[in-house]
Structure formats: C-alpha cells, structure tokens
Amino acid sequence: MINLTIDRQQVSVEKGTPVLEAARKIGIDIPTLCYLKDLNAPAACRVCIVQVEGRPAFEASCVLPAEEGMVVHTNTPAVLAARKQVLELFLSDHPFECLTCERNLNCELQRLAKRYGIRDLPVEGERNHYPIDHVSPSVVREPDKCIRCRRCVSVCENYISANIYRMMDRSFQAVVGPAYNGSLMESPCIYCGQCITVCPTSALREQDSTARVFEALANPELHVVVQTAPSIRSSIAEEFGLPVGTPVEGQMVAALRRLGFDRVFDDCVAADICVIEEATEFMERLKKGGPFPQFTSCCPSWVLFCEKFYPQFVANLSEVKSPQQIFGALVKTYYAKRAGIDPAKIFVVSVMPCVSKKYELLRPEMKASGCQDIDAEISTREFVRMLFQAGLDIRKLPREEFDSPLGSASGAGVIFGSTGGVLEATLRTVYEWAGEKPLKRLEFEEVRSLEYKEAVIHAGPHELRVAVARGTGAARRLMDQVLAGKKRYHFVEVMACPGGCVGGGGQPIYIETNDWNEQVSHRTRRAGGLYQLDREREYRKAHENPVILKLYEEYLGRPGGPRAHKLFHSGHVSRKLYADEPLLKKERDLVRR
Amino acid sequence: MKRTAIKRKEKYQELDGVLEKYKGRKGVLIKALSEAQEMYGFLSREVLIHIACELDVPLSEVTSVVSFYSLFKTEPSGRCHIEICSGTACYVKGMQDLLETLEEEINIKPGEVTGDGRFGLSTVNCVGACSAAPVVKIGDELIGDVDSKRLKQLLGKYGHD
Amino acid sequence: MINLMTGLKERVAGTKPRERHLLLCGGVPCLSLGCRQVKEAVMRELDNYKLSGEIELLEAGCIGNCRLGPTLIVYPEGVVYRRLTVENAKEIIEGHVLGGRLLEHLLHRDDLTNEIQRRREDMPFYRKQQRLVLRNCGVIPPHIESYMSNQGYAALAKALTELSPGQVIEEILRSGLRGRGGGGFPTGRKWQAAREAEGPRKYVICNGDEGDPGAFMDRSIMEGDPHSVLEGMILAGYAVGAGQGYIYVRAEYPLAVRRLEDAIAEARKALLLGNNILRQGFSFDVEIRVGAGAFVCGEETALISSVEGTRGDPSPRPPFPVSKGVWGCPTVINNVETLANIPPIILNGGEWFSRIGTESSKGTKVFALAGKIRHSGLVEVPMGTTLREVIFEIAGGIPDNKEFKAAQTGGPSGGCLTTGHLDLPLDYESLREAGSIIGSGGLIVMDEDTCMVDVARYFSGFNRQESCGKCTTCRIGTKRMLEILEKIAGGRGTEEDLARLESLAELLRNASLCGLGRSAPNPVLSTLRHFRDEYLAHIREKRCPAGVCPDLTRHVIREERCRGCGLCHNICPAGAISKEGRTFRIDPDKCVDCSACVRECPFEAVRGRKRRKELTRA
C-alpha cells in the first residue's frame, strides 16, 4: 500500500492506483472526459488535471500513478481555473446546439460546462466543420461534436475488434473517425452501437426511427404491430424514476397500446422458435458430423463480423434468423392470414436494446413474407423518447397483457437476452432431444485469459464442448484458437455486446460513472432479472411451450421443415472488408433513407 | 469480392514483393508505406486497401498513419515536384518571396499542381541545409541560396516558358 | 585491447590516404550549392592529367564553414579553396596540384581585414572552436578505415576488454555529460535507470529526428561521422544490457540514411555489430527507422510509437521509456550528439571531459548557425562560451551592415536572446533563466529587419501544424494562440489580446500532455518578454517597426538612403510624394500602393508595402 496526501487528507491505496481513483476513495470527484476506467486512458482531454507538489506543471490524475508521500491538490483556484480554460477551449471548437441535441441533459461535456460555470468564451476562433455521416443504417456520426476522447476507438478495438475508428489527420483538424474520416458504410463497421454508448457527447448516436414510427401510427391505412425484446420491460424503468431494473412489463404493454399500436406482441415467442430451429439444425449437424462449431446467428452484428472478418466460418453460422426476423416473418404470414389482413398493410415495429437490428431488417434476404418483414426498429432510447413525447408515464399506467395469438413465451425465450442465454436455451432442448434427460442450470468454466466461457456437457452419447463469447473481440480470439487447432467446439454462442443484448448498443446511456465495467453492469442490471423471470415461468423449455407446439402443429409443420425453412432460415455470404470506391456525396444522399 | 482481389493481386505484383518481406513483422507499416509511395509516387485508396489487407492492419490504422506524417501523399503531384523549405533559417532568409514568385510564375500555392500537371508544389520543414538558406528542392536536386531570379531560371530548366 | 585493435585494423585493412590528396566537402549545404558538379569536374581533370591513380579525391561530411561551399582542401598543405564552380577545377589541378601555385582568388579573405586565410587554422571561424564531437566531421571521409585510423572503435575495444558495464556508466556519470537533444538530462543517470530496469529485452534508440527547423548538427554528424554514433550506441547497449538498437532518422535526410546504412554494413563486416562483438561475448545490432515528416516524433514517447510503426502520438510519462519503451521494454533514448560524445569520454575518461565547460554544463556544444549571419555553419565551442564570441568572433557577425537584433535558440520550443544577452554564457541554466533553452543547438540570428511578432507567429504556426492533435490544450490552444497573433500582426489586436495570449500560454505550458505543447508557448512568451514594445506598436500604433507584417506596412522612403533626386515625386500618380527637408516623404493617406516609386528610385530608397500573405504550408 502507498500513502499519499490529497487535499490535506491522508489516503492509502494500492501501488499503481491512479491519483484520480485515490481521490475518489476519499470522496473527491475529479472531472473526466476521456478516461473510462479499464477501457480508455489516453490522457487526452486534460480536464482531470491536478497539482502535485514539487512538479513544475499540472498532471493528468487519470494516468498519474500514486506514489509514496505524494502531496496532491485537486481544487486550488489555479487548478479550477485551468480546468475551466480547458473546457472553454473545447467549447471554442464545438457547435452550440445543446437545445437541438440528442444528448441534451445527458452529455458529459455539457454537464462539465455547467459544473464549471462557463458563461462565455474568452477566446474564440475558427471551428472545424466536417460533414455528418448519416449513411449507415444504424449509427450517425457528427464529427463536429467529437471531443477526441478516443473512447470509441478503444471499445471498437478492444471489445468489438472491428477497429473502425482511429485518429485521422493531426493538429487542430485531427478528428476521430473511420478511415479517411469517411462514412461508416465504407468501413467494416458491424453496427453494434457500442461506440455510441461510450461517447460522452452526441458525436455518435443511433439513426433515429421514431419519426417513421409516428408516421406509421398516424396512417389509418396501416395495421401497426409492435414486438418488444425481453429486456425492454425492465430497462426503461429508471428513466421514469423507478429503481434500476424494475420489471414493468404490463405498464409497458399499456403504454404501447396508448401510443396507438394495434397489436402488442412479445418477441420472446420468436426466441422460442429460434431455439427450436437452432436445436434442430444442431441435431442435424450431429448426425452429419458437422461443420462444427455451430455458431449462433441471432446477433446481426456478430453475423456481419463473421461474414467480413472470418469468411472461412460462414458455413458454421447457424442458418436460423434472429428472433426479430422470425417474428416479422411470422406476423406477415401466419398472423396476417389469421387476422385476415393484407401483409402489405401491416407495419411491424420492433423495440430492441440494439441498433444493429436497424441494419439487419434491411438485409435483402429478410423478405420471407414477400415484403420487408420488419418495417422499423426503435432502440430502448428511442422508445423512451417516444413515451416522453406522448406524455406516457410508466408509473401511472395500468398493467396490461400482451396480445395473443403470439402470447406467452417460455423461460428459454426470456433468457435469450442475456449472455449465455441463447446457448443455454438451445441446450435445454438439445439435451433432452439427444439424451432424454432434463438439464439443470448450465455451469460454465471461465476461460479468463480468453474472455470467453466454455463448458463440457454430456448429452446422451455425446460429449458436447460449448462456449460463449462475450463481444466479437473475444470471438476473434476464440476463432483464432479454433483455426490454430488449439480448441474444438460443437456449439458457440457469440453476442457482440457486453453481457449480450441487455448490454446492447441501444440501451440508455449512463454517464454517472467513468468506469466502463460499471457502465456495462448498469446497463445489464437494468435488464436484469431475466433469470428470475425465467424461474417464474410455467414452461422453461422452448419445446415444451404449448403456444409454440400449437404453432408448429397448426401452421409451421415440423421444425426445420419446408415452411419453417422458408420463413426462418437464411444463408450467409462472405463480404468485402472495404469499399473500393468511397461514396460520393450524391450517393450518400441516396443511401440515406 | 474474389474477382477484385485477384485483379488487385495482379496489379500490385511489384508491391507484393515488398509486402512479402514485411508480413507478420511488427512495426513495419511506415516502412511499407514509404516504399509504396516511392513506387507509385503517391498512396491511392486502392494501394492503401491493398496494404491493409496484405499486412492485416485495419484500413483505419493505415489512413491514420498516412494522414499523420506529412511526407505521405494521397494525391499525385506534378511531373516535376518543387519543395520549398519553410524552416526557420529559410523563413528568415526570405522563402516567402520564393513562394510568391512561384505564385506569380506558375500560379500555384503549396499543396497544388499546375493545370498542365507539370509542376507540383509543397513546403517542407527544414532539409538541414540551413546554412545555404533559402533552399529549394526540385525533383531530387537540392539547391541552396536561391532567390527569385534563380528560381525563375530553374523553372525554365524544368520546362517552364 | 592492443591486440584487439590490431586484429581489427587488419580486418578493415585501413589505408592511410597518401600525402597528396584532395578533400571535398560533401555535406548537404555544399551539395545544395553544387559540390557534386565540382566533384565531377575535378575527377575529369584528374583523369585528363592521368592523376586518378595517384591522387585520391576524398569526400567528407560538412567541414563547418558552409558559407564557403563548395569547398576543396588540397593536402598536404591543407589549403582551402572556397566557393568553387565547375570552371575552377581545371585551375586547381593545373595551377596548384601540378604547378604548385597558390590560387589566391579562390582563397578566403577575412570579411573585415581582407586578409587572405589559406588554411582552416588561419580562420577565426575554426581557431576559436573546440572540436570534440566534430573531431572527424569534414576531416576524414565517413568510412570505417578512416574512422579507425583516428582512434575509432578504440573506446569500444577498451570497454569490452577493460570495463564492466557498471564502470562504463560510472565513467559517463563522472563526465557530467547531459543529453544534447534538448532536455539536458544526465546521460549516466538515464543509463543507470535503464540498466536497473527489468524487462525481457532492452533497447537503445538514437534520436536522429532533428525536427527543429534551422538545426542541422545531428545530420552533419550522421553524415560526416556515422561511426562515432554507432560506437556510442554500442557502448550504450553494452552499458545497459541492450541487444538491439534503432536509429531514428527523419526522411528529409536521405544522405544520412545512406551513410548510416553503409556504416552499419561496414561495422557488421568488421564484427563490431551483430553477434559476439569482437568475440567478447557481447551482442548488439542496429536497425534504421526512417520517420515520415512529423516534428513531434522527436519527443521520446512519440518516437517510440513511430518506431513501432504507428502514428507518433505521445503518451503520458510515467512510465518513462527507461522502464517501458519500445514494445514495452526498457529503452534508452539518446540524441545523436550525446552518443557521439561517448567514445571520447570512454577513451579519455570522464574526468577529462568534466574539465571542459562550466560547473553544471560539461563538455562542448555544437551550434548550427543560420539566418542573418556571415558564416552560417556548424560551430562547436565549450559550454559557457558567450553568445558574442559565437556570433561575432567566430561567425563574423551580421552581414550587410545590419544591426544584431536577436538570436533564436531551441527552435519552436525555445526563445529569443537579445543584445542584452550577448555576454551570457551559453549553458543549460543561463539560457533557461533568460527564458530560452539550448535545445538541440539551432541558433538563428536575426537582424533589424526581423519583426518579433512575426517570429512568434511563425513558430506558433509551426507548433500548430506539428501538434499531434491528441490533447485538448495543444490541439486547440496552439490554434487559438496563432489566431491571436495573426490578429495582432494584422493590426486588429487589442491589449486584452496580450492578456489572453499570456493566459493561454500559461495553460499550454502547465496542462499539455507532452513537451511539444508544454513548450509551444515559449517563442511567444519570450518575445513578449523581450520585445513587448514591438507588440504594442502593432496594437496601439498599428505599425510594424521592422516593416514585415503585411497589413501594417506602407510605402515609405528610407530617409537614410534618399538622395533627394525627386524622381519618385515626378512619377507618383497620386501626388503622394512631397519634399520634406532634404529628402522626400510619402503621405500614407494619399498613396494608392502602385509601387511606381519603388521601381523608379535609383537608390532603392523606397520600401514597398508587403503584399505577403500568411505562410501556407502543405
């Protein structure tokens, strides 16, 4: 342990602890913009500067290791004035658009400007001006609002391993962006949206689809149907002042009805179907002897990652679509027929913790019903915005039930949203199909150095090696091990986001902490309780869910059969990493929907 | 995708010879880029994508590096490239007059190429011949103690009338 | 050690140049003045007279007094012929080499006394120097045989056979040698820290980035005496326990790269690099890394990133390179000149070295003189020599009867010294106190025609352009400082702007991530300190006293030159010129800037309005 003095108080910390963390231990909150503990510490923003006695200049406390006997001042007038000046410099190269900005009141730069009482700018001058990149279906970049913190660089490099962002150029005009500071569409971005969730400002944000949804709702010609992903029912709670992660399923359904949706369905049913189809595919591979590992395919970002970065594994991807798409296909066929509505007149909206689904629904093969299966996706953030606009307060609404006939899901469908959930849900079925014994809770062994978990289970005659990779970065390492012949698996679940979909790129952005792990756990806690919901379910296995059984009986035929195949399966292709020609401005405008 | 990759391969055979020796080695990106620039005069998007794919480095990283170092060019220059030293010694000794002369004579500013593609112009931070300031580099030739008159003569020598 | 050296000498088969030989300066300044063509002409003449077999023509690195270039020295007399052209080649061979005649018109004459100076030793430029680092520069060709015949690699042989690594470090500590790259950190202490640091491997990097525009001593050493740098590196490697070295050279120095490559090949062949050096069980090899145009890459953490093949983005220290450098391993980074000092220290002892220079700054320092100075070139003097001695006694003062105004040291990180500092001893501490730094040793002399606001603006523009853009204060701050300076230079400044400038400067200095941002304000602060009047003239009187800032200059008649002939008065279309006493004067309110008077005046007495715009770099 090391002893130092911060603002006249003694504090002991472990060797190597940054002064900033040491100060936090005694209740001093040093402001930060670029620092995100355990993810990013480039020492770039300079708002965390402190004075250390005996040093000629200020030091950035986020990277300054505490030393024995160090005497630190974090709040002298000189330090405060310098921090203020740093912020003034930031603002002198920043558009003053808070009122019309998506991150208004949830922006780290704005918050610091308030905290340090910035009233005007003593020095002003030329500002950088870069075009907004609104071309990609999922992520919008507005470089003018970028504060060059590099958090997006770190998350995309270390966690997602897509390496989209870097610092481009140098000097005043240096900016963080994809190659050539061009469009994400020209890069191998997989649209997971993790960069959005760490961006302190509105330089990165989702493609906003709320306007399209409101438009559809206003159109009397359309029958507007909504499906909600498992985690939404609890991740919206705190935005309405409820404790984090409070399940508000019934109130959410009520809110959606009041927004004007004609039918409110639970997406978990589609997850159940997904489980059954994947399990069927897996049984078939067991019979045929491969190819192994079978990779899950319900995360569009992961699928895209595999198609772009590891085309040699494309055949290993399960052919089953994601629950969102299964659901869309189902609504526009089965439901349309039963309800007697022309599928072309049905507008299907999904509410997801994800921004990648915005991209997924545009993939050309997602037209199993003959028209686009899903018409629009809104992320949790957009959903909350819609509720605010409509003046719908979750706390004040009654509980209502999802609409049937696509009613209640099994517990397996519910845990889909959590990491390892897809694998476990599928194994519950596989296990019984292969071994005819019920599976208890799946226990994983952490493969810490590789950031993924693996387990061996014995199902009947089979010894199945399975693994779960959190983040495509971990998936990359896992695949490299497989390619090098060092590991062999039968079944691998990959989710692009930390903690799976509950930690998705569309979840509310939480800026109360500058610790990456805390941010992630906050996101997942919001949507936590999924396992509890699972335990509370009457049916916990997909293949036992009577709703599903009925569906197969009435409409789909056998799992993996021709109709299921037509609706729920899709092929995958290998894709080029980089566009040979950059998009022209004209093309950009065309691509924008 | 496959087809374009094959086409690229044929086109960059010469470059591949260079990249081959760098494959799998650490810290070689700048070297590879320099050699590529020497080969083609500038670094086109296509060349950079090729390097990114062959060396297994993200394109973002490649362009980040290229845009950081001032000697990497992403656009072709004129057939005859003129560099004017803008280091302190040359500045003090009147390099600005030389820039003005060039603007008058061939109507270009640093970073530009003449309409006929004959001359390109850029500035450079000190070439280390400060005692002969101001210094100009035309093609591979370094010329010290240049004044406007001399510069005009040199332009003539390189084909300006 | 003796055996080792003899064996070594046999291996490189050193040939001593014959008595009669010619030495031509092949340094870059001389190259730019046409020495290559002179060389070809001399070779042709030697051929003509069938002398090529007999008389060797050697090419050395910079001889120092570049203003005399291209230069040819005829040995054994050591006669220096200067400012040669192709036509002179025949004369020299016919006249001097064959005819034994001295060619007076090709000899240098003293600028003031007009006295003929035949040999280097006759010139005050060389007489007052103490050439330690430059011992071989311009004296011998940059090849291993010549280097070895001048005690080259003797220090290495001594260290490998007689000294332990610890003893080498002790010797360096005793010498008091401090880094010549700008920081002035004691080299021995750096080595010691690297020796003690733990890591799987260790590295030595020679910092040959020399980004300071106006400095060129590192280049001259790398080109003129590459083996001394290599020997210094090998000794550093031996002392700290490193097995691999990198020389980081900027791409603007292609000749230096070539010379170093040749030197490395020669040294490898002589078993001085590679496995088991001189069969003494120590292995060390060197690789060259070429930069690609970024000043910040001279900063050590940025340099490490660049050696690793990425952007030269600096990173916070600690960890310092001595504990975590290239590839995360302990790394010693030393400047070229620092390393070139190592062999003589090991050979002659630290004690010997510490007797040169001042109390806190030991040894000599090489200065690169440029700008408004008669003898621009390389000057090496003991630390503590005064500015006056360097500028006036060695380098001949200011040309064209102009007044000395300031000397800029330390480049974009440094500051200005003024007439008040002429008797200041040039050492680390004195310069720091005067608000400047020795830096790498670039010394740009400025005369009365230099505007100090413009100088501040120039350096701010440089720093703005070279900022890596990583940290806020430097990325935006350098830009804002430049904008304020442009405002002042454009006559739109206010006195509040000066306060803003100072407070921004303070912020950059205190809160930036790396040395570039921390020292970027120095040129501004130092000119503000010493030339505040000039700033105020721009602000209050909207006047640029030196007549440089374009927006603040007018057509004026220089009284001292005007002979009152009235030609300008006759031609002025605006009737702006009228007689005033003995001379004429221009009424600025009437003048329409047509410049007819400038062209008309036979005595160049009219100074025209500058139309110059901001320096665009690309």
Ligand SMILES: Cc1cc2nc3c(=O)[nH]c(=O)nc-3n(C[C@H](O)[C@H](O)[C@H](O)COP(=O)(O)O)c2cc1C
């Ligand atoms: C912006 C900046 C540029 C620098 N440029 C150089 C350079 O060109 N050459 C050099 O030797 N040191 C340069 N330095 C100093 C180096 O960081 C480092 O201190 C030095 O190379 C150490 O060697 P020394 O101890 O032998 O001086 C620079 C420092 C900064 C902050």
Ligand code: SF4
């Ligand atoms: S990013 Fe933040 S500071 Fe910038 S306009 Fe938006 S809310 Fe305001």
Ligand code: SF4
């Ligand atoms: S915060 Fe201030 S500027 Fe913004 S809306 Fe309110 S009063 Fe107006």
Ligand code: SF4
């Ligand atoms: S969306 Fe995901 S892949 Fe795309 S840039 Fe952001 S973090 Fe990287």
Ligand code: SF4
């Ligand atoms: S885009 Fe956002 S996260 Fe990325 S560097 Fe800019 S401000 Fe930071």
Ligand code: SF4
């Ligand atoms: S993990 Fe879930 S939230 Fe994240 S990209 Fe994949 S599907 Fe979307």
Ligand code: SF4
């Ligand atoms: S001070 Fe300037 S050069 Fe140094 S890290 Fe900051 S921006 Fe880059």
Ligand code: SF4
């Ligand atoms: S510049 Fe033209 S108008 Fe002005 S004083 Fe000279 S001649 Fe007259």
Ligand code: SF4
């Ligand atoms: S022409 Fe020249 S010398 Fe004659 S009066 Fe005018 S300024 Fe004076």
Ligand code: FES
């Ligand atoms: S520099 Fe410490 S938080 Fe940005």
Ligand code: FES
């Ligand atoms: S300043 Fe031009 S060569 Fe050095």
Ligand code: FES
């Ligand atoms: S280059 Fe020839 S004397 Fe300096």
